[in-house]
Amino acid sequence: MDATKVYIYLENDVFLTAKVYEKKGTYLSPLVVNRSMVGYESAIIDPLNANKIIVFSMLEIGIVGINESDRKSDKI
Numbered sequence: 001m002d003a004t005k006v007y008i009y010l011e012n013d014v015f016l017t018a019k020v021y022e023k024k025g026t027y028l029s030p031l032v033v034n035r036s037m038v039g040y041e042s043a044i045i046d047p048l049n050a051n052k053i054i055v056f057s058m059l060e061i062g063i064v065g066i067n068e069s070d071r072k073s074d075k076i
Contacts, residue, residue: 008053029053
């Protein structure tokens with residue numbers, strides 16, 4: 001799956017670039033910071049985080065990916 005470069009503008013005039021793997025377009029969405037060291041798979045599929053931008057602050061997240069045996073949803 002190819003990533004698309006996106007731009008995020010925050011209320012305090014901070015400008016960020018990121019990658020998106022699915023939805024494209026212009027969105028207004030809350031930004032959620034997740035500081036947990038484990039369980040990021042659950043944060044991604046949690047219905048409470050639907051239509052929110054999740055920022056993971058632990059360095060290790062993203063290095064190991066998601067295990068197929070831990071996959072709980074096809075609707076991430």
